[in-house]
Amino acid sequence: MVEYDLIVIGGGSGGLTAASGAASMGAKVALIDDQPGLGGDCLHFGCVPSKAFITAAKEVHAVYKGAAEFGLTVSGDVLFERAIERVKEAIDEIQEIDSDERFESLGVDIYRGKGAFKDEHTITIDGENPIKGKRIVISTGSRPNVPPINGVENVSFITNETIFNLDYLPKSVVFIGGGPVGLELAQSLSRFGSDVTVIETSQSVFKKEDHEIIPIVTKALEKELTFVFEADVTGISEQNGHKVVTYKVNGEEKTIESEAIMMSTGRKPNTDKLNLEAAGVNENKGYITVNESLQTNKSHIYAIGDVNGAFPFTHGAGMEGKLIVQNAVFGLKRKVNYGNVPWVTYTEPEVFHLGLTEQEAKEKHGEEIRVFKVGTDDVDRFIAERKKDGLVKVITDKKGHILGAHAVGEDSGSWMQEIVFAKEHGHKIGDISTVIHPYPTKGAILNQAADMYWREKLFDGWLPKVSEKYIKWVR
Template identity: 60%
Template sequence: MKKYDVIVIGGGAGGLTVAAGAASLGAKVALIEKNSELGGDCLHYGCVPSKAFITAAKEVHETFKSAKKFGLKVEGTAPLEHAMNRVKEAISIIQEHDSKERFKQLGIDLFEGKGYLKTTTQVQINKEKTIEGKRIVLATGSRPNIPPIDGLLEAGFLTNETLFEVKKAPKRLLVIGGGPIGLEMAQSFARFGSEVTIMEGNSTIFSKEDEEIVPIVLTELQKEMTFRFNVSIKKVEKKENEKIVTFEQNGKIEELIFDEILLSAGRKPNTDGLGLEEVGVTLKHGYAVVNEYLQTNVPTIYAVGDVNGQFQFTHAAGMEGKVVVRNAVFGIKGKVKYDHVPWVTYTDPEVFHLGLTEREAKETHGDNIRVFKVDVKNVDRFVSDRDAVGLLKVITNEKGTILGAHAVGKNAGDWMQEITFAKAQGHKIGDISNVIHPYPTHGAIIQQAADQYWREKLFNGWVPKVAETYIKWFR
């Protein structure tokens, strides 16, 4: 039986980070991946294809929008198939970074197949070959959740794993679930000509975002698609090429007809069939329960990425992978921290999230917080771009330490990176005021928030009185 220092099950973002990091530091590593290619959900069904699709849809949208602004006429419908070909090209190019050859060159032994834990240190591959490792890292990701709606399976539907195979935009598209992925894809299909309806069980979207951010992005999205809130879908019936959806909204039963359905009703962890419960690993709602060191209750087994249910983002999985390399390979206890991990929803406008919302900050720190807001209408670059829809909001404690930062606006995920750095490095909001920002840039919005901090600090309280006395004496 071949023995390893680390066995990684799953070749997505978290698993590849662990495998490459451990191998680079001299560990003997085995990597097991069930698919023929590495890269996981992010590369093949998630981040990469969705952003390629979003960009194509945005280009189409801007073409019609710009033509109208300048009195030009654009006719026709953009071919969805062309966008999907661009999606495949993007995957192909990025696949080279996650090629099997690259990881083999690092000295990693690759196994194609499904892993099953026979013991806390032994993994069986495809029920044939068994290998042994001092440490095992679960990085098996997640898959779309299929809600138990009567007739749904028979009627058929799309998920993020199948939607990029669509050749023609459906005339009437229903999106079940108003989560980030569903909203991104809904808007993109709308821009390719689909009449999109989103049905959401809650009373609004973006439940994890700051309350002042949500109305702004919702108003913009409602210009391109229809929302139905507080909805419970009862059944789906297929008749010829149409799908009849029966649902209840606010106590009223209704029916609507669609040509296609896209599911965006959450994710399920890929822990079934791994043998985790048999070897004593604790699961909660299917997720591997981990401690602050990303270690399960079985000391030899760790879990990173979607499978642990902590922070289901690709960049978070990569961060977790680095923590596990430190803990599993060297045994140097390093805790995982999500305080400085941002996320972005790539709708148009984009929504950026970092740290605590205002409500969360008040629950934690009481009234001892400060809130600084800047509307993009007050930032020259947004005005000159003729795209002045959005808001920046920064929450700090009384001393200016950044507790949270939130934004909605065009390309917010890009111009908010400065504050991500500031928070991670322990800089206070006031420090950004001393950074010279080229004029005019979108990032100047953060400097304006920082200037607010100093205006409040300098022009309120005792400082103005002391300054006034000093100036009189100096004269």
């Protein structure tokens, strides 16, 4: 039986980071993956294809919007198949970077198949070929959650794993669930020409965002999508070639017909085939329980990425993968910290999230927090581009240390990165005031938020009284 210093199960972002990092440090590493190519959900079904899809839809939308505003006429039909081709081209190009050959050249042994525990140190591949590891990392990701809706087993539907296999543009689509990824895809389909309805059980979408961000992005999306809130889907069926979704709102049963149904009802961890019981690894509803060092109850077994349920984003898994190299390979006890890790929802406008919301900050730090808000309608670049329906909101403690930062606006995921650096390195919001931004840029909105801090600190306190006396008597 081959023995390894580290076995990694799953070839997504976290697993690849852990495997390559450990191998580069001299560890003997095995990587087990059951997909045709490395890269995981992010490359094949998530981040990469969705952003290629979103960009294509945005370009189509810009054509129609520009034509309407400037008196031009647009003719012809959208070549939806070209959008799908662009998605596959992007996947293929990045797949070359995440090739087996590259990781093998780093010293990683790659095994194809499903990995499962035989005991707490032994892993089998497709039930055979056991290998042994001193330490093991579980990084098997997640898959679309399909709720037990009446009739679901008899009706075909789309998920984020199948949408990019479409060979035609559905005339109408009903999204069951309004999660962030679903909304990105819903807006894109609408821009290609589909009539899109989103059925959501809650009162709103973007429930994890700050309360002042939610209405702005919702209002923008309502121009392109139809929302049905506080609705429970009770059944789906197929009648006369159309999909029929039955749902209840305020106790009243309603139906809606569409050409396609998209399941956007969250994710579930890929842990059911791992035979965790054989290793004695604890889990909760499929998610593997880990401590702050990403260790399971078996100290030599770690879990990163979607399977631990802590921070289900690709960049979060990559960060955890780097931490694993330190902890699993070198035996350190570094703790993971998600407080300085942002996320972005790539609708238009984009939604940026870092740290605590205002409500969370009040619960944790009391009423002495400070909030600085700047609308995009107060920033010259946004005014010039006619992108005035946006907001930046920075939450600090009473001394100006950044607790959270949130934004909604075009490309906010790009121009908010400056505050990620500031928070990561312990800078106060006021420090951004001294950073010179070229005029006019969108990032200047953070300058203005920082200037608000100084105006409040300098001009609402004792300094104006002292300076007034100084000017009067000395100058």
